[in-house]
Structures are given as C-alpha cells and as structure tokens.
Amino acid sequence: MFQGFHLNVRVLLVSCAFLSLSMGVAYPFLSEYIYSITGCVVVAGIVSSIRSLICMFFIVLGGFLADSVGRKKPIYVGTFLLGFSQLIYGLAGDFPSFVLAAVCEGISYFYFPAFNAMIMDSTAQNRLVNIFTLALIADHLPYTVAPVLGGFLRDSYGVLGLRFGFIFGGVITVLIALVRWFFLTETVSKVKGFNARMLFKAYTGVFKDFLGLSFLVRWLVLLRSFVLLFAVSMFYYYAVLYGVRYAGSVSFTGWGLIVAASSISYLAALPLANVVNRFKPALPYLFLILFEGLASLLFLLNTWMAFLVSMLLLNVCGALTYAIERTAVSRVTGQTMRGRAEGFMNLSFYFGATLGSLIGGYIYSLGPPLLIILTSTLLMVGAFLGFMLLKNFQDKFS
Template identity: 25%
Template sequence: MGRNALVLSITESVGQGILFLMTPFWSLFVLDMGASLSILGFLAFILGLTRIALQLPVGYLTDRIGRKKLVVWGGLVASFAPFVYFSATRWEHLIPGVVLEAFTNIVLPARQAMFADAVEPERRATAFAAIHTLFAVFSMTMPVIGGFLLERVGLLSGMRAVFLVSGVTMLLASLGRWVFLREDFAQQSSPDERPSIGRIVSEMFEPVRSLRALQVVLLGAFLYSLAVGVLTRYSVVYAPSVIGLSTAQWGLVAGGIGAMGILTRLPTGRLIDRFGRKISVLLSYAIRPVFITAFTLATGFSQVLLIQMADSLFAYVQQPALEALVIDIASKERRGRTYGAMNMIPGIALTVSPMLGAFLWESVGAAWPFYFSALASVLAAALVFVFLREPE
C-alpha cells in the first residue's frame, strides 16, 4: 500500500468514522426538533441533491487538475457541518449544515481515484477492504458510546456534545491530509487551452457513454441505492417505534454491525479478488432482501441484532467489488469521472428514496418502505445477473 493510500486510510477512518457518534441517531435528533418524517426525507433530499449536483464536475476536475486539492478542501468544508448542527435550535437551522456535510461525499471521486492510483492491481478489492476495516472500528465503537451518552444526558444535550467532538476531529483529519498527502497525478493541458462548456460536459459523461459495463453497474447501483436510502433513514425510526428498542439498544445494534465489519471485511476483500466482481455484487444484491424482510418481522433486541449483523455482511460485499470494478474497467485518466458517475447516479436514488419511504410509511404502513427496499434490491440482482460481464 502506497503512502497516499496509507494517509487516506488513517484520515478517512478517523475523520469520517467519528461521524458514527451521530449518524445512527440523526433521524431521532431531527424528529426531536419538531420535524416530521416528511421533513426528515426533505433534509435527506437536500443532502443528496447537493452531492449529486457536483459529483461529475468534481470527477472532471479530478482528472484535469489532480486529486489532492479537492480532497483537502472538500474535507475542510465538510468539517464545519457539525458546528452548524451544534448551534441549531430548530430543524430549519440544520439546512446549512446539511449542505456543508454533503462535501464529505462530493469529493469522493478525488479520494477514490487517489486511493486507486496507490494500490496494486491484483489486490484492489483487498486494499479497499483494508480501509473499510479501519472504518469499521469506529462504526463498532462510536454508536455504542453515542447510544449510552444519549441515554444518560438526553438526546439534545448528548447530540450537541457529539457534534462538537465530530467537528474538531474532522478538522484535525483535514489538517493531516494537507500535510501528508502527495499529488501523484495531474492531467496536463496546454496553458492556452480553454475548453468550451459543451466539451466539458461531453468529457464528463464520456466514460458512461463508452463503457457498457459501467452502464449496467450504474443502473444496478441505482436500484440498490433506492433500497439503501430507505433503510438508512427509517430503520432507526422503525426499531424503537414499532419493535420497541431503546436508544442504547439501537446503539448496540450499530456497534454489532461494526464488529461484524472488523471480522469480515479483509477476508471479504480477498474473496472478491479471488472469485470476481460480478458474483460478489450479485450475492450482495440477491441476499439482502431476505434480511430486510426479516427485520420487519423481528420482535425484540436479540432478533434485530442478529438480523442486522447478518444483513451488514452481505450489504458490504458489493462496495469493494464495485470500487475495484471501476478500476478494472476505467483507465487512470478516466477514474475521476467514472467514480463521479458511480457516486452521482446512485446518489439520485439515495436522494429521492427517503421521501418515497416517508410516503409509504405514512400512507400504507410502517413496514412498506422495507418491502419496497427488498423489491428494489431483487431487481438490481436480476439486472446484474443478466447483463453484467466480468472484466477480463
């Protein structure tokens, strides 16, 4: 693993992992500030819209001016989001913070391309799994700490403390990226070259137009992200309001998911490198509906814990498989734009699905958003099975 890959592994694990103090309880915090489920979906829409609007432009800049500037500045901007949340007294005050938080994902094409450039071709999925394993350490411990903190001091007071800790940690991670990352790629162009808007737009979408495998992957990821967007926002609401879990118990569930990640992500990465990308993505998409449906039938903490831990194992498999697949099908000069498309198209699904989930919950029933998620994942699996070809 090269220098940049190591620096990104550490700073991303710390700077983004600290967010697991607040993200498992974010929906409860918003609802406690007087918002409805529809408003919760609206905030998710703003977050997603900001992300998807800039994914392809950032991907284009990544392939044109290099990776480091975007990685450093994007992380710095995002680090101010928790401070906005800390000062909010009404749900409307959260909107500027939501926009700032979007920069965490806006610069994903630059981070992913820089990491991809620094790993060996034959160990790509394993390398991505390694950084995800470090990330899982935080996803295991932070929700447990956050859950017990909120139980002890209350939701609002506890979340404000969490926001301060998260903001400071993200600032320090941004400083680490600025000091230790090295630019290892920049697309050279003539100083007099001033491409037209039409040419820029055409170049942004060039990988999508020319790579058929990418087209299939994008459509499958879009369907799968419809499922993920609903699950991310409403599982934490369904667990206490329908199943009857406490905040601390949900924190333990999130911690159990993190523990599963620590134990399984490196072996999963090695298996993906050995058996291929297509079968890995297909396995993830096809098996998740079983656990999504089982979640709606759970009646207590133990059942939810086991179901969510098993679900997290299969939910994860598709992530390093897709990240490695992008490197397999896209040249180094295309990776920023390809990752931009991979983040933008599923991002559209992540943006609209929370509002769709709120509509189904309020108009049909609390379990129906999860039934919809299961169906979307099944359709994604069918698409991958029929149309995706394993890269040579």
C-alpha cells in the same frame, strides 16, 4: 495490516477510520435528531434529500476536478467542508439551519471521486478488491464504538447530547483535513489550476463524459441509482426510527449497541474478499445482494436479535459488493477517466439516497413494515439485474 501499501493509501485509510470514529457518535442518529427538534419525520427525509441533491450536483464537478486539478486538493478541501457542516448540525435549531448544514455537507462530498481515484492510482490491480474491502472496514469498524456513545448521550442528555456529538465530530474532521493536506502526495502528473471555465466544462460535458464511460460502468451507475442504493439508503436511514419508535424493542442506547456490534462483521469481509477474488464477479454479486434482500426482512420480526443479525448480514454483504463494484470500475476505466467514473458512481449513491430518504419518509408514514418489504423487493430484483450485467464482462476479471 498496512504493510506494503503506498503512503497515500495508509493516510487515506487511517484518517478515514478516525473520521468515522468522530462522526459516528451523532450522525447515525441524524433522522432522530431532526425529528426530535422539528417533530416531523417527513422533514427529516426532506433534509436528507436536500443534502443528497446538492451532493449530486457537486459530485459531477468533483469527478471532473479529480482528473484536472488532481486528487489531493479536492480531498483536503472537501474534508474541511464536511467538518464545518457537522458544526452547523450541532448548532441547528430549525428547518432553515438544518438545510444550511445539509447544503454544506452535500457540497463537501465532491471530494469522494478523488478519494477513490487516488486509491486506484496508488494500488496494484490485483490488490484492489482487498484494498477497497479494507477501505470499507476502516470506514465502518469505528462504528463498533462511536454509536454506543451517541445512544448513551441521546438517552441521558436528550437533544443536547447529540448536539455535543455533532460538534465533536466537526472539530475532529477539520483536524483530519489538515492531516490529509500535509501527508498526501499528488498522483496526477499534470494538474491544472481551477478556473470558472472548468466549472462550465464540467457540467456541459457531463453527458459526454457519461457516454464515454464503459458500458459496464454506465449501467452499474443506473442500477445503483434506481434500485440497489435506493433500497439500501431507505433502509438504513429509517432503521433507527423503526427499531426504537415503531417496534419499541430497543432504546437509543440499545440501537447504538446494535450498530456497534454489527459493525464488527466488517472484519469478516476481509478474509471473505480473498474467497470472492477467486471467482468471476457475477455469481458472488448475485448471491451477496440476494442475502441483503433476505436479511432486511428480519426486521419484520421486531426483536433486537433480529435487528442485530440483519445488520450483521447487510454490512458484510454490502462491503463485498462495494469491493466488486469498485474493482469492476477500475478494470474497465483508464487513469484519465477514473475521477469522472468515480464521480458517477458516487452520484448514483446520492441519487439513490435522495429517492430513499424522500420516498422512504412517505412509505414509512403509511406503515413502517411497508418500507422493509419494499427494501427487500428492490434488492432481490437488483441482484438478478446485476448478475446479468456483470456476466457480460467476465473476461475483464481473468
């Protein structure tokens, strides 16, 4: 599977798979974990929003650092902080301790721009759709196993079981940070040492950097922030509460099985990526997101089979849209700006996650089905907006 790939790509994808395997035990149940301890679904949304807000602040710095101090150092330092945050989650017992864990987790994600930029640097342009599809498979395929264990731990041992899951994930993630430090090689030829002036420059120049990006990247960031990822983040974060607590159709172990089984669909994304790669991106992007919008409505049937089919479709369509977006960014962005471009793309994810978890918590409290309907509506609107945006840049994919 990894034949002909640069060592950096192999290390990043394999370590990403093991990271997902370890974090996938407890992290998919984060909203349930916080709710069980605090007794308030809104608090679960606030904690997630704090994490996303912190991440938005540091992701800007991460994009700047990826283009200045290089790709490697942000990757292994951020991975270590991510592991430390999971350990804090495992020991948390009240709102302030959850906030501390969320802040640490939010800071850790500053390495994401460097992660994707290193993949771009280490991969030929004509292989990017396949590589980014494979990256998403490596990130999500371990969920065919890990959440089942997490659901079993929650049903069998309650909150204590999930505590163990978070601590296990934290320890393994710290070890992965060491692997990345040892095996990755820097792809930026001229790197600089970090200093306080960089911190100042990163934030004072954020609007200049954003305006310096391609028109396509700028509007893709806005579309993801306010529409697409707002919808997707809201749906995924509250799906476990909807399926187990509202619909009552599955147990926590059953939900873990649904997450695990639906993750297998990511394997279908790889051969489908070869099909998508034959077309200009606008039309596949339109239909993929429309399918996501329709798939989310299946949750209204309130059956375990509907949940499973919905998650299957959402996963495979999401993997392909992710690959299209990342390939588009690479096509219109030079190497010296890729870190910052990826910074803004990741920023859009966490801005959307902030809106989704915070507003989603309020919508869910009004009526869980309303959250499903809002998700579907936003995705369908976003599908047509994305089509119009990508249609103007078809020549970049020739």
